[in-house]
Amino acid sequence: EEYLFDAEDAADRFRVPTANRILETAEKILNDTEKVIENMYSELDDLLDSEKQSRKIAEEVVPHIRSLRNLLLQDLYAYGSAEARFEEEINKCQLKLEHFYYETEQGNYYEAHQIITNLQQELNDLEERLETFPAIYRQCKIELPDQIHQLKNGIEQMKADGYQIEHHNFQKELRDLEEQLSVYVTRIEEQDDQTVFDFVATIDERISEIYHILEEESKARNYVDKHLQNFEKLIEEVVDEFKLTDEEVTELQKTYYLEGSDLELYENLEKWIHQLERQHMKIKQDLADEQQTYTALKDELETNYQDLQKLKEAHQEFKEQISTIRKDEIEAKEKITVLKRDLFEVNRHIEKSNLPGIPSFIWNQMDDASEKCERVLEKLAEEPLDMGQVSHCLNEATSSVETLIKQTETMMEQAYLIERIIQYANRYRSQYPVLSARLSEAEKLFRECQYEQSLEIASESLEEVEPGALRRLEVKINVKIPS
Incomplete structure (x- = not known):
């Protein structure tokens, strides 16, 4: 109002700029005041909403406390000496609820809301601990000690039955576990200790391991x-x-x-x-x-x-x-018989060949093969019989006979081919003096038993006067002519 009066006074005196500045200031103050009022309304709404939420939580907390007290009273034995500390926690929760009501009556809605929400969380936590405690307490106080007792009795019985398990030192280990269990029972009766869950799991696992060892020992005895x-x-x-x-x-x-x-x-x-x-x-x-x-x-x-x-x-x-x-001896005798027969057949074939002569290397190879066959027979006649030596000599004889057969077959083929080539080339002798001379040289080598050289000269000579003749001759007589 004061700013408005000042603005009116300035206007009456025709001081327009001053009046405008005063009005602007007044408008700003009005806007700020309006915002403050809006914030107050908002805070009031929040306060009323908080009070409403707190009442709703309190309606849930009251029966929650009652249910926890009933849960504790239903089976006091399940909690042992811990019943007193749980009862004390419930009583503290009841006092916090009463404190909530007091702060609410005093209009301290924010403080009251904080108290009731914290109390709700504490009750949820307490309920969880009340529900899990009996099982872990029973395990520590009754079940695990009973299992250990039974296990100790079983160990003693196995020792009496002759099982050598003393070196495992199970009895001392189990006594130590019993003492630790007793300590944990006292501890969890006095306060919460989350390590008890890991400890119980460890003991349970160890008991199973010991039973497994004893079971394996029993199975081993049966085996x-x-x-x-x-x-x-x-x-x-x-x-x-x-x-x-x-x-x-x-x-x-x-x-x-x-x-x-x-x-x-x-x-x-x-x-x-x-x-x-x-x-x-x-x-x-x-x-x-x-x-x-x-x-x-x-x-x-x-x-x-x-x-x-x-x-x-x-x-x-x-x-x-x-x-x-013994089987190797029989096989060796059979094999040398075959080799001797092969030698005979080669020699017979040579004698019937009507060749002008036999190259010395053939006779040398035949002598070598014959000597090696005789060597095998000598080894077979020795006592004691060394089959290792027999096998070695037999391999040498086999190789020598096979070489002889191959050389003889090659010689026979060469002689046959020379005769056929010369017969075929004779048609050109009168026309080609050089060819005639070469064929005469081949015939001379043939008579001297140099069949390979003779074949080479005859083949080359014919091919010079009639290219392709050798190939056609191969087809006709069905024999491969060496190139």
Whole structure:
């Protein structure tokens, strides 16, 4: 109003600029005041809304406190000594509720709202702890101690039954766990401790592990009781079989020479059998002395079974190996008979060939093949028979005879081709003096048993006067002419 009066006074005095400035100031003040009033209304609305929300939460909190108290009273034994601290927490929540009502009556709606929302969260947290406590408390106080007690009794019974499990030191470990459980029971009765959940899980897992170890020990005992005698029977069978093999080897050595590798394998088999016998006796002694766990004995017995199987396979392989010695001798005799027959056939074929002569390298190769065949027969007649030497000499003889056959066949083909080429080329002799001279040279080499050189000269000479003649001649006589 004061600004308005000043503006009116300035206008009356015709002081227009001053009046305008005063009016602008007054307008700004009015706008600011209007904003303040709007903010006050907004805060009032928020306050009223907060009070409304608080009343709604309080309506939920009251029965919530009552339900938690009932939950606690329904089974006080489930909470043990912790019942007192939970009751105290509920009472504190009740006091906070009363404080909420007091602040509300005093008009401190914001403070009251903060109290009731915090209280609601505390009650939710308390409810969760009240619901989870009985189970974890029962585990620590009753269930796990009972399980440990039963496990300790089971361990003592297994020890009485002859199980060697002292080295695990389970009894001390379980006593320590019992003491830790007792400490945790006292601790969670006095205050919340989230580490108890991890501890309980660890104990539960460890109990399962111990049961598993004991179960495996029991299974191992059943395995040892069931398979130990059977293994002894199997190794006796192997020993008996090896005695037969030993007798067979003794007989073989009278007739055959055994390779060093064969004898080494035989000696290793014998050592292997003795080693398995010693290992078996050790298991029996450990079992009698009660110094080993059944799990360890089972592992040793399983290893022995695997070794025994490998021994039987090696023994069978050795028997098959020595059994082939006689068969190899028979096959060698049959093979040398065939080679001797091949030599005879080659010689007969040469004699019937009507060739002007036989190159010296053919006779040399025949002599070499004959000598090597005789060498095989000499080796077969030796005692003891060394099949290694026989096989070596037989391979040499086979190679020599095969070389002789190939050389002889080549010589025969060359001689046949020379005759056919010269017969074919004779038609040109009168026309081509050079050809005639070359053919005469080829005929001379043919008579001197130089069939390869003769064939080369005859072929080249014919091809010079009639290109393609050799190829046509090949087709006609169905023989490949060397180029």
